[in-house]
Structure formats: structure tokens, C-alpha cells
Amino acid sequence: MKIVHARADGASAEARSATFTGTVWGDPVLPTTDGTTINSVTFTPGARTFWHHHEGGQILHVTAGTGWVCTHGEAPQPLRAGDVVWVPPGEQHWHGAGPGSIMTHLAVSLGTTTWLHEVSADEYGQAGQ
Numbered sequence: 001m002k003i004v005h006a007r008a009d010g011a012s013a014e015a016r017s018a019t020f021t022g023t024v025w026g027d028p029v030l031p032t033t034d035g036t037t038i039n040s041v042t043f044t045p046g047a048r049t050f051w052h053h054h055e056g057g058q059i060l061h062v063t064a065g066t067g068w069v070c071t072h073g074e075a076p077q078p079l080r081a082g083d084v085v086w087v088p089p090g091e092q093h094w095h096g097a098g099p100g101s102i103m104t105h106l107a108v109s110l111g112t113t114t115w116l117h118e119v120s121a122d123e124y125g126q127a128g129q
Helices: 121-125
Strands: 014-016 024-033 036-043 052-054 058-071 077-080 084-087 093-097 103-110 113-115
Touching: 036 058, 052 093, 093 103
Parallel strands: none
Antiparallel strands: 014 024, 024 036, 036 103, 052 113, 058 077, 058 084, 058 093, 058 103
16 A cells, blocks of 8 residues: 655745646655556646657546647647546547636546647647637
């Protein structure tokens, strides 16, 4: 058994930047354990991940706000609080907030994450069309 205690009182969330566009904050829920990582991630309006994929897939559970998720080669799909997304192993995708809302999700990442290139403004702009 492993118990992971919540962020200490007064401690700040982690600013995420190297593989994200915009302002994104993350709180580790479960550091990588047996190939599984869980983070609570908050995206400010317009913020998003880079394109990426996961060795064993990813589960996203939207807990607040609205946003988008997009599989490579497809149109972005809207997300709102309560939605759950299963991204299969190896599927290239991105996710983030809509232009007028924050979005917070719990991200359960299985296996290694491979980060690719930034989602362009044109790719992001296809959301909602």
C-alpha cells in the first residue's frame, strides 16, 4: 500500500510550461507508480497540451469548466465537467481549455508519455467550427 498525501497547506501548484501552450497548473495526485501517473491539471482559457501520446493510454475526467480534446486527423471534440475520455495507447492527441473558460481535469496516464510538437493556433482554432 502507498499513501500519497495532498499538497501541503500553503504550497503552490506546479506551473507547467515545457509541453503546454498558455498558463497551465498541475497538482500531482499520484507520482508515477507502477507505470501510472495521476495529475489534476488546470488550463486557463486557450491553454492546451502539445500533441502527445501514451504508451498504455490515458483517461481524462473533466472536473470543472469546458474545453477540447482532439485526436490527430480529426476535429476537436468539446468537453465539459463530468465528461470522461479514454485515449487508446499510442493515439496522438491534445487537450485543453476553451477560449472562454478554464478547464480542470484529472489525467490518468498509463506508461510513458511521448511529447511531440506544439498545437498550432490554426489547429486550436478548428475547435468549435
